[in-house]
Amino acid sequence: MEVGMLPVVVIGAGPQGLAAGAHLLERGLEPLILEQGDSAAASVAEWGHVRLFSPWSELTDPASRRLLEPTGWEAPASGYPTGAQWVEGYLAPLASALGSRVRYGARVVGVGRKGRDLSVDAGRAEQPFVVHVEHADGREQRIEAKAVIDASGTWATPSPAGADGLAALGxxxxxxxxxxxxxxxxxxxxxxxxxxxxxxxxxxxxxxxxxxxxxxxxxxxxxxxxxxxxxxxxxxxxxxxxxxxxxxxxxxxxxxxxxxxxxxxxxxxxxxxxxxxxxxxxxxxxxxxxxxxxxxxxxxxxxxGFRPDLSFLSEVRLDLDVRLQAPSKVAVEVDPNLHSCGSVRATGAVDLAHPEPGFYIVGAKSYGRAPTFLALTGFEQVRSVVAAIAGDDAAANRVDLVLPDTGVxxxxxxFDSPDAMGVGGSCCAAPAPQLIQLGTAPVK
Known part of the structure; x- marks a missing residue:
């Protein structure tokens, strides 16, 4: 099949993966969403008891709303949902609206270029992507794609207790x-x-x-x-x-x-x-x-915190920051080693692009090990990335979002300073004097 006729493979049926599906359909592109779990937003369901600090108005994507509204779905007007309510009230209906384009029990174990390993330059960009999948029933499959959007998140790879980034002894x-x-x-x-x-x-x-x-x-x-x-x-x-x-x-x-x-x-x-x-x-x-x-x-x-699983991307040419394991241009915006104050700017296709044309990491995984990701960020990323895949550079380069300030x-x-400033305060406004009595746990 001609590369242009192939689907766009989206890895993960979470908030950003499902939003990608809605945007791709609006652009006349065919999405194929591969979800390792047995239901939509399986990772969100695992923390379903936790209440989000973002309100409903910031937890739905515009293209997804447009896909859902003809079905009789109504956007929740107000409040702060739990993860379970987010799934029930929005993510599960969105997956249903996408129908058979979402495949469950489909674990992506590798992404590459057809007939080209990581080291081969010749004709690389002209070849389709090949996505290797292991299904829950034991079947293996190779799926060709014109582009790949990795929205697999970081939930499955939490960081350890060990202080050096490795699991502590025991x-x-x-x-x-x-x-x-x-x-x-x-x-x-x-x-x-x-x-x-x-x-x-x-x-x-x-x-x-x-x-x-x-x-x-x-x-x-x-x-x-x-x-x-x-x-x-x-x-x-x-x-x-x-x-x-x-x-x-x-x-x-x-x-x-x-x-x-x-x-x-x-x-x-x-x-x-x-x-x-x-x-x-x-x-x-x-x-x-x-x-x-x-x-x-x-x-x-x-x-x-969490960290990205890069194990199935070993044959994709990536440009990742050495500290955060995030796309380099995104890392500049979100690196806690560098930022001292306030909000980060929204990121789009230009920031998320890699040396492998047509491959993008979006959602929480795009922030690597940085902890500041919001659903709003992912929806804007997806809008921009899908526009780029569709060839609409003007829309891809446009920024439609200003992120809320953290105030910290x-x-x-x-990290090591006993005289650190900003104890719970803001460096974006004049700080008020504070005296905080902190208990210390007895140690032996």
Whole structure:
């Protein structure tokens, strides 16, 4: 088949993958969406109990709405949905509207150019992509495509507790024993830990969400002990931007965690870089590189972020930042080592392009290891990328989105500094004087 007549393969039937399908149909292009799970937005469903800090108005894509409206679907008007409500109210109906163009139980294990391995230049750009798929029933398949959009996300590859980016010694064994998990607890999970010692490892929104949830249990059950472990040597922007955050629920999330610390419900442990996790009967002990140990924990929640799975892209020519594993031009915008303040700009096809023409990484995976991704960002990426695939350069180069300001100071300069600025404040506005009393967990 002529390359121009082939489908555009989209990897992942999550929010951005499904939006890509809707945009491709509007452009007269045929999408083929390959989803490893057995339902639409399978990854979102796994954190369905978590409430998003983005409102409904920022969680639906324009082309997707246009595809859905003739079916009688109505966009939810207001509120902040949980992951499960997002799936039920929008993502599952969108997948249904796309119909057989979405294939489930289809795991992509490789992407390349037909007849050309990574090292071959001759005629490369003229060849179609070949996507290797393993189906849930054991079948293997090669699918030819005119372009490939990788919207597979990062949910399946959480970062470890180990401070050097590798699993700590004993971490895998603790995970197998169920004493260490890489997800935000549900209210039922938290309730079962009443009167026990809970450790949360991490510095981002997921960690703050977990802290707020478990702190509610500790408030009702005084015997519950919570340790919040930060690798960095200072609080820095752990509590977010508060009132300066242009997403109010995101700002409130950090402030609730801050209140839990100030009230004494949570012991904050800074500069703790986990080297080893020791199993002691039915509990685990986290040991740091500097020799400190936490008291034995009944449950550890490791919420240290996510990283992209690049294993099936070994035959695709990629231009990735060496630190974040994100497309180089995107990394310049989102690198926490560089940015000190405020929002990042929206990114489009030009930023997402690789040396392999016609291949794009979109969605959370496009941010690599950076933690600042919003659904709005992905919808704009998809709009621009599909326009580029369709040959509409003017639309591809247009920016239709300004992202909300986070209202926080950041940057790796705070990583080890005990005198860090911006403790939960904003560097984008005049800071108010603050005195924060932070508890420290006893160590042995």
């Amino acid at each position: 971490e895998r064994a603790a995970a197998r024993a169920g004493k260490l998990v890489y997800r935000i607890p549900s209210i039922e999970d938290a309730a079962s830990l009443a009167g026990r010692h809970v450790v949360v490892v991490g510095n981002g929104h997921s960690a703050a969400t977990a802290i707020g949830l478990v702190a509610r249990i500790a408030k009702r059950e005084p015997g519950t002990r919570i340790s919040w472990v930060l690798r960095r040597g200072a609080v820095g922007n752990t509590f977010g931007g508060g009132m300066a955050d242009e997403l109010p629920e995101r700002g409130a999330l950090g402030q609730r965690a801050k209140q839990a610390v100030e009230s004494g419900l949570v012991d904050l442990v800074t500069g703790f870089r986990t080297e080893r996790i020791l199993c002691e009967e039915d509990r685990v002990v986290l040991a740091a590189e500097d020799g400190r140990k936490l008291a034995a924990a009944d449950q550890v929640f490791v919420l240290t 100071c950041g940057g790796a300069g705070l």
